[in-house]
Amino acid sequence: MRGQRRLPLEQIIGRIDRRLVYAGLFLITLAPLVGRWALPLYVTPPPKMLADTINALPQDKLVFISSNWDAGTQAENRPQMTVLVRHLIRRRLKFASISIGAPNAPQLANAAIEQAIQLEKVPWVYGQDWVNLGYKLATEPWLRSFVRQIPEAVKEDWKGTPVDQIPVMRGVQKFGPDGQASMLIDITGSATIDGWYRYLSPTGVKLGLGCTAVMAPEQYPFLDSGQLSGLLTGMKGAAEYEQIIGAQGFGTTAMAGQSFAHLYILILIILGNLSLVLGWLERRRRRR
Amino acid sequence: MWTLTGFKFILAIVGAVAGAVLLLAILHQASHQVKRTLTIALTFIGGLFYFLEFFIPPDPKTEEAVLFGWSLTQAAEVVGNATLVIGGFTFLLGVFSLVHIHGNNVRRRRPGWSYSLAFFAAFLVMTVFAFWKDWQTWFGGPAAPAWVNDQNLAHAAMPQDVYTLLFEGLVRNLDATMFSILAFYIVSAAYRAFRIRSGEAAVLMVVALVLMMGQVPLGMALTNWIPSDGPWSGLRIESLSQYVLTAINAPVQRAIGFGLGLGALAMAMRIWLSLERGTYFGQEV
Amino acid sequence: MSDRLPDSHRPLVPSDRTRPAGPPDYVRVGMPSPPWWAVVIVLLLLAGAFFFGPHYYRTADYWKTFATGRTVVFVLSLVILVAILRARRGGRAFVRRIPGLTAIDEAVGRATEMGRPITFSLGLGGLDIITLQALAIALHVVRLAIRFGTRVILTTIDPTLYAVADEAVHEAYTAAGRPESFNRDDVRFLSDRQFAYASAMVGLMHREQVASNFMFGQFFAESLILAEAGNQVGAIQVAGTPTTTQIPFFVAACDYTIIGDEYYAATAYLTREPVLSGSLVGQDRAKMLLLAVILLGISLVTVLTLIGSPQSLQWVKDLAGLFTNAK
Numbered sequence: 068m069r070g071q072r073r074l075p076l077e078q079i080i081g082r083i084d085r086r087l088v089y090a091g092l093f094l095i096t097l098a099p100l101v102g103r104w105a106l107p108l109y110v111t112p113p114p115k116m117l118a119d120t121i122n123a124l125p126q127d128k129l130v131f132i133s134s135n136w137d138a139g140t141q142a143e144n145r146p147q148m149t150v151l152v153r154h155l156i157r158r159r160l161k162f163a164s165i166s167i168g169a170p171n172a173p174q175l176a177n178a179a180i181e182q183a184i185q186l187e188k189v190p191w192v193y194g195q196d197w198v199n200l201g202y203k204l205a206t207e208p209w210l211r212s213f214v215r216q217i218p219e220a221v222k223e224d225w226k227g228t229p230v231d232q233i234p235v236m237r238g239v240q241k242f243g244p245d246g247q248a249s250m251l252i253d254i255t256g257s258a259t260i261d262g263w264y265r266y267l268s269p270t271g272v273k274l275g276l277g278c279t280a281v282m283a284p285e286q287y288p289f290l291d292s293g294q295l296s297g298l299l300t301g302m303k304g305a306a307e308y309e310q311i312i313g314a315q316g317f318g319t320t321a322m323a324g325q326s327f328a329h330l331y332i333l334i335l336i337i338l339g340n341l342s343l344v345l346g347w348l349e350r351r352r353r354r355r
Numbered sequence: 356m357w358t359l360t361g362f363k364f365i366l367a368i369v370g371a372v373a374g375a376v377l378l379l380a381i382l383h384q385a386s387h388q389v390k391r392t393l394t395i396a397l398t399f400i401g402g403l404f405y406f407l408e409f410f411i412p413p414d415p416k417t418e419e420a421v422l423f424g425w426s427l428t429q430a431a432e433v434v435g436n437a438t439l440v441i442g443g444f445t446f447l448l449g450v451f452s453l454v455h456i457h458g459n460n461v462r463r464r465r466p467g468w469s470y471s472l473a474f475f476a477a478f479l480v481m482t483v484f485a486f487w488k489d490w491q492t493w494f495g496g497p498a499a500p501a502w503v504n505d506q507n508l509a510h511a512a513m514p515q516d517v518y519t520l521l522f523e524g525l526v527r528n529l530d531a532t533m534f535s536i537l538a539f540y541i542v543s544a545a546y547r548a549f550r551i552r553s554g555e556a557a558v559l560m561v562v563a564l565v566l567m568m569g570q571v572p573l574g575m576a577l578t579n580w581i582p583s584d585g586p587w588s589g590l591r592i593e594s595l596s597q598y599v600l601t602a603i604n605a606p607v608q609r610a611i612g613f614g615l616g617l618g619a620l621a622m623a624m625r626i627w628l629s630l631e632r633g634t635y636f637g638q639e640v
Numbered sequence: 641m642s643d644r645l646p647d648s649h650r651p652l653v654p655s656d657r658t659r660p661a662g663p664p665d666y667v668r669v670g671m672p673s674p675p676w677w678a679v680v681i682v683l684l685l686l687a688g689a690f691f692f693g694p695h696y697y698r699t700a701d702y703w704k705t706f707a708t709g710r711t712v713v714f715v716l717s718l719v720i721l722v723a724i725l726r727a728r729r730g731g732r733a734f735v736r737r738i739p740g741l742t743a744i745d746e747a748v749g750r751a752t753e754m755g756r757p758i759t760f761s762l763g764l765g766g767l768d769i770i771t772l773q774a775l776a777i778a779l780h781v782v783r784l785a786i787r788f789g790t791r792v793i794l795t796t797i798d799p800t801l802y803a804v805a806d807e808a809v810h811e812a813y814t815a816a817g818r819p820e821s822f823n824r825d826d827v828r829f830l831s832d833r834q835f836a837y838a839s840a841m842v843g844l845m846h847r848e849q850v851a852s853n854f855m856f857g858q859f860f861a862e863s864l865i866l867a868e869a870g871n872q873v874g875a876i877q878v879a880g881t882p883t884t885t886q887i888p889f890f891v892a893a894c895d896y897t898i899i900g901d902e903y904y905a906a907t908a909y910l911t912r913e914p915v916l917s918g919s920l921v922g923q924d925r926a927k928m929l930l931l932a933v934i935l936l937g938i939s940l941v942t943v944l945t946l947i948g949s950p951q952s953l954q955w956v957k958d959l960a961g962l963f964t965n966a967k
Binding site for chain 3: 139140256257258279281282284285
């Protein structure tokens with residue numbers, strides 16, 4: 068039509084409506100989840116290190132899981148928690164879950180642990196084989212007393228049962244090589260691991276970490292220095308761990324969704340650059 | 356620690372309140388010069404306590420820092436609790452701020468004042484049910500009905516009462532919703548930010564691509580054809596991404612960590628010794 | 641008062657003759673900073689504890705497990721403190737240009753031109769070092785805004801911090817001679833939950849159509865939510881955080897981002913106060929010291945590995961272990 072100038076391509080690309088972009092992302096992430104597509108995965112060293120560490124733990128000592136995730140990060144942290152608990156159960160390692168990150172973390176942890184026990188189809192009894200110690204307000208003095216003498220800082224489980232009446236906690240006093248707790252795995256969506264580095268690392272206890280993907284880059288120096296004995300990075304970490312111990316779960320399924328979302332972002336970045344290049348060519352053409 | 360009961364307990368509380376009122380009255384009358392000197396002295400003494408608690412090496416057996424027979428570590432727990440109590444009181448100030456702002460919105464019928472009503476409704480309902488639920492445990496009196504405090508052991512994982520409904524059913528999901536919005540925002544931010552305008556931006560984008568692809572199976576499949584144990588295995592996308600994370604990212608994180616740690620240390624000392632002059636109060640910056 | 645934007649080198653303190661009436665001693669008194677005696681008390685107490693303390697202080701085992709880390713922190717603190725004390729005697733240090741901090745003036749000026757408010761988020765921290773630094777920057781912004789008659793809405797997630805911020809902003813208005821312009825509703829406690837705070841901030845930015853948005857302090861997952869909301873209302877955004885995980889998000893969505901230890905250099909940069917510049921010099925020296933230790937360690941290990949003396953190599957490794965396992 069006369070008078071109505073057609074918008075140049077670069078402007079059309081450069082001005083894609085935000086809502087359209089968001090709708091695309093929604094559909095692309097949803098499709099693999101609904102269709103339950105699974106893609107093959109390759110295992111990277113950090114989860115492998117964590118699995119090796121757990122495989123080398125002594126049978127008679129307790130493992131602590133510091134479960135510090137909330138509803139917000141459960142997409143990343145819950146599969147990590149489930150798969151780690153499954154591994155512990157397979158190795159018949161008794162464990163205690165304790166939360167310092169969020170007040171409602173113990174409930175979420177409990178649900179994840181129960182799901183893991185169900186998936187493993189092993190009678191893993193509360194109180195005998197595992198315990199949920201609930202939420203503690205992790206002030207500096209509390210952290211110190213927890214590291215010094217566990218029963219001093221933890222007096223009851225999340226339902227108020229005194230610790231000395233819980234068989235799995237009997238005799239558990241200290242962390243480290245000469246203590247009764249061999250490892251602490253922090254599964255977290257916040258900065259709780261800093262406290263463990265500061266207070267637990269010096270005891271010589273093994274520290275493992277499952278964190279959200281955003282937090283992972285910051286943790287690599289600790290992997291290098293040996294302060295961390297393994298690292299699960301977001302949902303991908305969980306999926307890789309599922310692969311290592313041969314237990315397919317939510318992580319593997321959800322990775323397909325993440326895969327396509329990444330691809331989608333990639334295409335958008337290319338489009339964004341295309342509009343930039345086209346605009347530049349257009350300006351150069353006009354100048355001539 | 357000391358435990359007081361009965362008359363002594365009441366006397367101690369009355370004494371503490373009277374002492375606080377007297378102290379505040381004296382402080383209120385004092386000149387700015389005195390107030391300032393007092394602030395500096397208190398900051399210094401408070402900091403000195405934690406300084407000594409950290410620097411005096413602890414006893415290897417009890418792991419407590421001891422100064423002239425006085426266990427600083429045990430005292431630190433008391434000081435920590437005191438800080439929590441002060442924090443608890445300031446929470447009231449926060450609530451006052453909220454009530455003030457939203458109260459004004461409703462009173463003056465500012466645009467969107469109905470949302471302020473929603474604030475009051477949510478605030479009231481949550482407070483009532485949270486207190487009612489544990490009233491008996493804290494203050495005695497009759498037990499709350501089952502719909503307010505569900506103690507049925509069969510429902511241990513998810514009690515069927517109003518508080519749980521509000522917290523687990525509402526607050527938690529609202530939190531999760533806000534968090535998931537991130538996924539959408541990161542798309543629009545990346546779309547805007549990753550335009551190659553300079554050499555640095557190009558490097559940034561290439562690295563970002565490698566990391567993004569190394570993170571997901573689809574990306575890993577791209578270099579699937581390179582044997583994972585051959586001499587070229589380092590060129591597989593997941594190896595490249597691990598290389599970026601461990602050989603480039605980790606040292607940079609460490610370097611930034613050093614700078615930040617020293618910055619925080621210097622800042623802490625400036626505040627402790629009140630050298631951050633005029634920043635918060637007094638002289639203009 | 642001139643309406644022109646101030647450049648960062650112009651003294652922001654009006655001279656006494658132009659200063660509006662207000663409580664006079666507020667401004668001129670300043671802070672009598674603790675002099676040498678404070679440092680002497682501290683050193684004496686430490687020395688006393690060490691020499692008259694229990695015998696285990698003086699055993700080698702003890703130093704292996706407990707004392708090394710503390711000694712490192714102590715030496716670094718001393719290096720910084722000496723630089724500060726020397727700077728108090730005079731002299732100024734050169735501080736390179738930090739675009740993000742220079743942009744603060746620009747952002748305040750823009751809000752003034754557009755006649756729209758500024759939002760300042762203090763992040764998710766409580767009353768800690770990081771957030772106190774954020775508050776210092778916030779007060780700089782508030783003081784600038786008072787001069788231009790622009791509104792700054794300061795938001796916090798921590799009630800204790802709210803109380804301090806409210807008082808400090810109030811005093812900034814009083815010091816500027818305009819206590820009546822202070823609006824109590826402009827310092828706000830929004831919520832103590834992360835995402836409730838984020839959604840309240842997003843709503844605030846949209847409702848007020850803010851012209852500029854500042855984000856300083858500790859940020860976590862909400863960083864991008866805030867920054868994108870600011871972007872959507874077209875605000876000019878300046879962010880600064882020591883939380884390294886959030887820097888990529890700020891860089892993607894904000895106009896200026898202050899990263900790493902630039903964050904802690906902010907007050908020194910904004911005030912050009914000799915004491916604060918001295919602290920920066922001290923930080924740099926401490927950094928050089930750490931760098932020297934690292935280089936020494938690397939060269940020792942490399943040389944000993946090449947020459948091949950297992951015992952001496954083990955000795956160096958043990959020495960490094962002291963730092964890793966220090967309590």
